[in-house]
Amino acid sequence: LTHDFWMDVTEVTNQDYLNVLQWAYDQGHVTATAATVQAYGQVLVNLADPDCELAFDVETGVFTLLARDHTTEYGGPGPAYPNGYDPGRHPVKEVTWYGAACYCDWRSLQEGLVPFYQGNWSTDSSHNPYASDGYRLPTEAEWEYTARYNDDRLYPWGNTEPLGCEYANLNCVGWSKTVGLFPLSDNALGIKDLIGNILEMTNDRYGSEYLLTETTDPIGPAAGINRACRGSDFGYAPLVYAQSTTRQAVRPENSRAWIGFRAVRSEPIVLPDPPSMILVPAGTFMMGQAGFVEPVHEVALTHNFLLGVTEVTNQDYLEGLEWALAHGYISASQASVTAYGVELLDLNDGSCQIAFANGQFSLLPVLNGTYQGESSATHPVTSVSWYGAACYCDWMSLQEGLPSYYNGDWANTPASNNPYLAQGYRLPTEAEWEYASRLDDGRDYPWGNSLPSCDKANMDDNGQCIGWTSPVATHPIGGSLYGLQDLAGNVWEWQNDWYAPYTAGFATDPVGSATGDRRARRGGSYLNAAIYQLCAGRYGTFPSSPHGSIGFRVCQTVTNSSRSR
Template sequence: MPAVSLTNATPTTVGRVSPKGAARQDGAADPNIASGYATLTRPTATATPSPTPPPEPARLIVRSNVSGDTVTIDGRTVGPTGPEAHELAPGKHTIRVEKAGFEPFETRVTLTAGGEESIPAHLTVALEPGETFRDRLKDGSLGPKMVVIPAGKFPMGSPEDEKGRDSDEGPQHRVRISKAFALGVTEVTVTAFRGFVEGTGYRTSAEQGDGCYAWTGSSWELDKKLHWRKPGFEQGGDHPVVCVSWRDATAYAKWLSGQTGEDYRLPTEAEWEYATRAGTNTRYYWGNEEEPACRHANCCDTNCEYPWKSSCDDGYKNTAPVGRFQPNGFGLFDTSGNVWEWTADCWHGDYENAPEDGRAWGEEDGGNCARRVLRGGSWSSKPRRLRSADRSRGAPDDRNDRIGFRLARAL
């Protein structure tokens, strides 16, 4: 008879033994015996449970747009990117791809047992503050010229004693821009916007609606005949596009992101003012005085049709070609004047409880997203409106011959 394992055996009662050795096989107590019985047991064999098999591993493939890179998974270096799969336990993992001279790529992924995932890492060249670049579009053409804006801190808004100040510019508060970003060296031009429209068939708010607002001599009125192609005055391809709404600007940014694989967007209001000031705390990026305005900006000068014209002459009656005036300390042109520029933020009547980290301010704290923030002044503005802290607003579908935009891009 084969041996039986007694491992994990369960005792079973089989009888009683009296002190004199008599046993009752039924296990019952004998009424003739007062006491002294002992219980006999024997082990019963039970099956040992099988261990649970480990989960099937997952497979992860990491590729990138460069060679000679290094992949790190959960802090462990595993070699370069490529077609070979890494076998990993199911669950969450942190993937990082690095190469000298490039911005690192990092993401998190959740893997399932037996599954396979592929991560396309896109590394971009690490750029220094002040460097300019142009991303390439799918057709091989180049996007708008961008400049790297460094991280830093600045006082946003205006002090209470600033000449020409409005109440919506306060309270002045410190803002920290924690990461470098890129900003358009100039406003988006007619030529650049035309490439978007012709490539997509997009129709602007003005073309879909009742046209664009223009000055009639006494007021601004919608003119159904006016739109970005025909704003009511002559423009060349190097002029800033006008008669474009906030929705038009965000549509262009989305298209450009898809064309380049990069994250283009409207700048936040804080990013815009930080970049415009370029390290200055004065009324204008060139100083505190209005008199030099026409050397630095296209504003409402002696050629202006509006009753608030100034005494200087900037040489242009309406929009000017981008980049014709002196740049600020970050190499940006026309942040003061030429056209008002859309930003990402919803309108707040002042800076009470404003973010201090440079992010876009939305509906929180009473924000009105039926109005979006405009910055910079335009060719129709008096010099006071060109101050770095000056603010305005417009509805997301508002369009007039004084509004354009420039884009920001994540690095």
């Protein structure tokens, strides 16, 4: 296992599950009757089972705890709790594997994390649990490593056999007990009840044999009808079933009185500071503008995405160049930076504020305008070609251990290189950019419908406001509803799409034309008048043509690999 991870100290209790379930119901994530709780077409909790300790009042919409009158049906010595018990501290039961997975997602959503499952129950490499940001079920490897650690102990506490009821709830009372009541059962890290009380579901599908090809961060079989369970429950007597290596199987749609779960979360990897980005939720809007950019057509974006708060600055780009040069991704001279046989940055165009000499990149002072002579570090990078913008996105991805999207392949058709499926950084599609700028209320400009002015954007308002670029985010009242800065003015922004006329009709996750000779740019610049600052405004430029008024900002589809910003 190549990563650190967090694991719940105890199994998820009835009270834990109830609290999160009530939130999920109130938020509309589940439907419920007196008999079941459902989501994604699956039963999550079997409320009708006489062993379930949760109940739902259809009239009030409230979940409650329910103590049960248990007998000896599970091998106990008699009625488990003749004087009653508090079900809130007992592990939750009669929850299906789907119900356990959904609990992890709800908990993630409550904490502002990216949920791992979202109805995706696959276990192939495209749905890697180790890369998840949010809570999830442990893999079998994580569970067993936690139980036996690195000394091959037979039981979580060591090699002492759990005779009697001193170490674990194994055939002691014929029912579950309050979590954490057996301190002698703690593993080396203080995690409780890994053996006894209830069997615990894991993320993996069950295979009768391990996959010998999986030696690093294993995720189990890609297919199978059962899910793997680990540990043992309150009804087990033979000691062989109490060992850390014990494995069993359960159908994911089945719930049982002796099966529950605990959650894990991968430890976030400490990486260099990523771009400052804002989450833009999926949605539908009208793209284009009557009389200006037509045809106006409805567009649905089906994914959440992150968009840079500002354009990439000279300092940002310089740091990317330094990394790329050190790792052999680019070639540089005093005149130009190149990669894949194309120019990324024109160092000699008279507007570029990055220089290269003696093997080192450096920043030039601001060359013109109000800020002339000052540091250019926080000004947007310009004189960068479309290729240079795309390559910067790849460098950022590689630095964070994400798959790079472009890799010198400049196609962007859905069949071959769909940007919405990318895990790494990339340029926004035109649809993403316009939606982030105007959302679903049809506003003319990022700030609303009032005309542009020098206090809202760095533009030309009967004369250039500043006469050059300005530091990013110096026009906050011109920000979008989500707080994105400089979507209008300062510099044009390269888009992922080829520039081509729109087609009429409803579109879902559009990527633009499959081919073209120019790439789209959006947002206007310090050289342009008000009409160029419209959210719907769009123009095209050859991707090999850097310009002193064109820059870019980065985008990333929200996936389980995305980092919180």
